[in-house]
Amino acid sequence: MINTTYPNGQVLTSTALTQQQMNVLLQSLTCGMLGLPLPAANTPAGYAAVRTDWPVEGQPFVTTPQQDGCFLACVTEETPYNKVRNRTFTGTGPIVEQWTYTRGWRISWTLYGPNCVDRARQIWSAVTFMDYFADALSTNNLFVVTDPSEPTYMPESFNAEWWPRADFAVSMYENVTETISDGEVTSVEVKIYNADVSTIGPAADVTISA
Numbered sequence: 001m002i003n004t005t006y007p008n009g010q011v012l013t014s015t016a017l018t019q020q021q022m023n024v025l026l027q028s029l030t031c032g033m034l035g036l037p038l039p040a041a042n043t044p045a046g047y048a049a050v051r052t053d054w055p056v057e058g059q060p061f062v063t064t065p066q067q068d069g070c071f072l073a074c075v076t077e078e079t080p081y082n083k084v085r086n087r088t089f090t091g092t093g094p095i096v097e098q099w100t101y102t103r104g105w106r107i108s109w110t111l112y113g114p115n116c117v118d119r120a121r122q123i124w125s126a127v128t129f130m131d132y133f134a135d136a137l138s139t140n141n142l143f144v145v146t147d148p149s150e151p152t153y154m155p156e157s158f159n160a161e162w163w164p165r166a167d168f169a170v171s172m173y174e175n176v177t178e179t180i181s182d183g184e185v186t187s188v189e190v191k192i193y194n195a196d197v198s199t200i201g202p203a204a205d206v207t208i209s210a
Contacts (some may be wrong), residue, residue: 014178015141016103022074023052025140026107029133030072033126034119065163068113077171079104099178105142108169112156120151120166127170137172145171 004012017025030050031038051060053073062069081102090096111120125132127144135141151168 010180012178012180014176016178017140017142017174019074022105023072025053025142026072029127029136030070030109030123031143033123033133034070035122037110054139062112062163065112065161066114068115068119069111070119071110071112073106073108073110073162075106075108076206077104077106079173081173094181097180099180101176102175103176104173106169107172111151111166111168112163114164116164116166117151117153120168124148124151124168141175143173143175145173 002014002016002018004014027047027050028038035050036049047070050072052072053071079102082104085099085101088098090098107121109123111123113119114119128146128148134144148168148170153164153166153168156165157163177179
């Protein structure tokens, strides 16, 4: 949950995932899809095998064409659905305003090494057909757009050599819920004026408390 306090005192609470949260989630799931140790402080092999794009200090590349490596990128994607917001109001005291909408993500994997094609197939099969990973994504309000294209084998020219490479990508929808508490009326000020416009100020000023 992300909380944002506005100048008028309203607080916006949003379930939208941050870029870092997406990276952590998909890196861990990708390691699982490839049968690798999950990334943790005591299992650096997971981080070395599945690396997230655009880290602050750069990302080391694979050192030889014979080294298997996977690079993961999670970016938001424009969709027709993220322009549609459904709004409801709830509550009998403080009024809670709730917005729900669908957000788009594009998840891309670039794999290198002699096993890149088979490893890309593993990711494709896991993310497309396996309930375990679908359930893990749905727990985080993420849902894969069905029928993604198969991985593509496209060797890359690097240092005057052809390095084996395979690419795979899927689109995902994220169900986002945002709420704003509009507060509760605690008092109302009522001012009564005379019809005589020459009279300055209200004839009565009453504050009614809830």
